[in-house]
Amino acid sequence: MRSLLFVPGDSDKKQAKALACGADVLILDLEDSVAPARKPAAREMTRTWITTAKVQTKRPMLYVRMNALTTPYWQDDLSGVMPAAPDGIMLPKPRSGADVELLAMHLAALEQTFGIAEGTTRILPIATEVPLSVLQMPSYVGASPRLSALTWGAEDLATEIGASTNRRSDGTFTSPFQLARDLTLFTACAAGVPPLDTVFVNFRDAAGLRREAEAAARDGFTGKLAIHPDQVPVINAAFTPSADDIARARAIKKLFDDNPGSGALSMDGQMIDIPHLKQAERLLARAF
Numbered sequence: 001m002r003s004l005l006f007v008p009g010d011s012d013k014k015q016a017k018a019l020a021c022g023a024d025v026l027i028l029d030l031e032d033s034v035a036p037a038r039k040p041a042a043r044e045m046t047r048t049w050i051t052t053a054k055v056q057t058k059r060p061m062l063y064v065r066m067n068a069l070t071t072p073y074w075q076d077d078l079s080g081v082m083p084a085a086p087d088g089i090m091l092p093k094p095r096s097g098a099d100v101e102l103l104a105m106h107l108a109a110l111e112q113t114f115g116i117a118e119g120t121t122r123i124l125p126i127a128t129e130v131p132l133s134v135l136q137m138p139s140y141v142g143a144s145p146r147l148s149a150l151t152w153g154a155e156d157l158a159t160e161i162g163a164s165t166n167r168r169s170d171g172t173f174t175s176p177f178q179l180a181r182d183l184t185l186f187t188a189c190a191a192g193v194p195p196l197d198t199v200f201v202n203f204r205d206a207a208g209l210r211r212e213a214e215a216a217a218r219d220g221f222t223g224k225l226a227i228h229p230d231q232v233p234v235i236n237a238a239f240t241p242s243a244d245d246i247a248r249a250r251a252i253k254k255l256f257d258d259n260p261g262s263g264a265l266s267m268d269g270q271m272i273d274i275p276h277l278k279q280a281e282r283l284l285a286r287a288f
């Protein structure tokens, strides 16, 4: 899950374009990019499109972003798209891990109704869109075995707290949003799922996107949301371990293999110990 591209659920033009753009995950959106009057059409188009896309042999993972549990739409969203058995559901604006548990219960019932293997529909929450959730981040740890990753949002959170902007003039996030980002990283790691960075909305600014994606990768995020196909290759590059990174990880692994029972070793004048070995193993698991 390096790149996750949002595709409006009611746009057949964008859906047609999405499959071949190289994204690891497509998120068919029924929420903010679909106007209220278009929700029923979007559910139907999304279901039909996923059903067709799922039979392709080499395809991205297919997720659906439902509407929040506080809206009148979410139950129709789920019953509308679950017959297509999407790989996962993105949950916007959860208030805490209890909302993940509630969604998991509904998914279990729908899986039974539509003959889908129980527990196979994953859940990806956008954990920081409402202030209450930011205050309850530990509740996501262990909330459900369906949890596939954790990501965060800065746009709805800005509206919720009354912030006139979420970025400084140099493009970096202001303090409240930096906190939301960092808490997502810690929470995802505590939950044992991949941390995913939020969208970069200025989709014509490839250099700004690259900077932000590389900073996220440096800090431990393993992927990033996208809103435009042009963002996908930039994100994939930032979250794919480089040849140098892979070579170094292999060398660390070999050093420990050659010195069984050692805790701390030296390589190129630097101390290498067990945390470095674990990090190298994690990187090699992500390399493909």
Ligand code: COA
Pocket (backbone or CB within 6 Å): 005, 006, 007, 008, 013, 014, 015, 017, 018, 029, 032, 033, 199, 227, 228, 229
């Ligand atoms: N998925 C698939 N295809 C997309 C796409 C997306 N998210 N965004 C743009 N495209 C397609 C366009 O349809 C266009 O196709 P064409 O070459 O066949 O005409 C091509 O990519 C180039 O698009 P462009 O003209 O540069 O952008 P646009 O003005 O058409 O669209 C947005 C700009 C922001 C409206 C569009 O990128 C979008 O809808 N993004 C997703 C929005 C969303 O889901 N938001 C919710 C999550 S925050």
Ligand code: MG
Pocket (backbone or CB within 6 Å): 032, 092, 153, 155, 156
């Ligand atoms: Mg939103």
